[in-house]
Amino acid sequence: MTFAELANPGILTQPIYEPGKPIETLARELGLDPAGIIKLASNENPHGPSPRGLAAAQRALQEAHLYPDGGYFALRQKLAGKFGLGMDQFVIGDGSNELLELLGHVFLSPGKECVMHQSAFICYKLVALMFGAKPVEVPLATGLRQDLPALLAAITPATRLVFLASPANPVGVANTAGELAALIGALPPHVLLVMDEAYVEYLENPPDLRPFIAEGCKVICLRTFSKIYGLASLRIGYGYAAKELIAILQRVRQPFNVNAIAAAAATAALDDGEFVARCRRENFAGLAQLQLGFKALGLEFVPGQGNFVLVKVGDGMTVFDALQRLGVITRPVKGYGLPEWLRVTVGTKMQNERLLKSLGGVLAGK
Numbered sequence: 001m002t003f004a005e006l007a008n009p010g011i012l013t014q015p016i017y018e019p020g021k022p023i024e025t026l027a028r029e030l031g032l033d034p035a036g037i038i039k040l041a042s043n044e045n046p047h048g049p050s051p052r053g054l055a056a057a058q059r060a061l062q063e064a065h066l067y068p069d070g071g072y073f074a075l076r077q078k079l080a081g082k083f084g085l086g087m088d089q090f091v092i093g094d095g096s097n098e099l100l101e102l103l104g105h106v107f108l109s110p111g112k113e114c115v116m117h118q119s120a121f122i123c124y125k126l127v128a129l130m131f132g133a134k135p136v137e138v139p140l141a142t143g144l145r146q147d148l149p150a151l152l153a154a155i156t157p158a159t160r161l162v163f164l165a166s167p168a169n170p171v172g173v174a175n176t177a178g179e180l181a182a183l184i185g186a187l188p189p190h191v192l193l194v195m196d197e198a199y200v201e202y203l204e205n206p207p208d209l210r211p212f213i214a215e216g217c218k219v220i221c222l223r224t225f226s227k228i229y230g231l232a233s234l235r236i237g238y239g240y241a242a243k244e245l246i247a248i249l250q251r252v253r254q255p256f257n258v259n260a261i262a263a264a265a266a267t268a269a270l271d272d273g274e275f276v277a278r279c280r281r282e283n284f285a286g287l288a289q290l291q292l293g294f295k296a297l298g299l300e301f302v303p304g305q306g307n308f309v310l311v312k313v314g315d316g317m318t319v320f321d322a323l324q325r326l327g328v329i330t331r332p333v334k335g336y337g338l339p340e341w342l343r344v345t346v347g348t349k350m351q352n353e354r355l356l357k358s359l360g361g362v363l364a365g366k
């Protein structure tokens with residue numbers, strides 16, 4: 001018997017996540033100098049890692065021979081203080097992606113359903129399929145806005161999870177506090193809202209869902225250190241929710257699911273308010289720069305609120321390939337059902353200039 005024949009049902013048809021292309025890979029493939037390549041493909045922080053986080057990671061490396069504190073006490077204590085919640089309301093994940101999977105372990109199995117938007121972050125669908133559950137995808141509203149009443153309408157007795165990101169990826173649009181309150185208030189008691197807040201730190205006034213958690217509404221919020229804190233490579237994120245839900249999630253994670261270097265970096269990064277504020281300011285300026293540039297090129301775009309912009313370029317794959325040959329990596333979103341669009345991460349001022357210039361050249365056929 002072959003390994004394929006022995007594999008569990010669904011494994012061979014499980015779609016595979018396609019990440020943004022690393023700089024080294026593109027350099028190798030096209031024979032380019034890696035130093036001349038810019039990557040605006042994975043919504044990483046163009047300003048590097050949080051300096052406090054980096055220093056803490058370097059210190060923690062000295063103890064790399066020891067297992068981590070598997071309870072992640074220091075990080076959960078810092079988070080509890082920052083959020084005004086109990087330490088027992090936080091679970092730490094190997095990136096927030098791992099937390100999506102832990103939720104699948106706890107709540108999904110064949111016969112269950114997950115509700116999400118079409119063109120939502122692909123990992124929601126991947127997690128549903130991985131556990132044999134059915135992903136139910138709801139169309140976006142006009143302007144690629146997320147349609148929360150439509151999410152509610154798609155809930156059935158088999159639904160267990162509703163996945164929602166705000167700002168959404170790849171569309172970039174955020175929902176208002178009022179829209180979120182209406183959704184949460186109308187959720188039936190057998191459904192948990194997974195509120196993905198990966199980009200929430202880029203908002204000026206992010207909606208605060210803690211009061212809903214305190215009232216006993218079924219909501220878990222997921223955050224990451226991969227974006228505004230600039231620690232994507234370390235793979236660390238967290239979730240906050242009712243302590244009863246967190247206790248169940250703690251049962252399905254590996255004992256040392258996050259390494260000590262990442263945990264130390266994340267703990268220190270939470271104190272890097274200055275860095276975060278600077279990145280948020282730079283991101284606002286970068287969003288404006290890109291959007292003005294797209295306007296000047298006559299291109300339609302979605303006024304995003306995260307650290308990326310969705311721009312309509314015609315044939316997304318062709319433009320993506322042409323930009324790559326110029327050493328500019330962007331993200332085609334054909335796999336999200338948006339073949340005419342590209343997703344561009346907000347870079348530094350110079351990187352944004354280079355993207356706009358290259359894109360202008362490609363579209364003019366130069």
Ligand SMILES: Cc1ncc(COP(=O)(O)O)c(C=O)c1O
Nearest residue numbers: 095096097121169198224226237
């Ligand atoms: C909406 C959304 N959620 C979660 C993640 C994953 O973040 P992490 O790096 O913490 O796994 C991403 C990463 O791009 C994202 O866009």
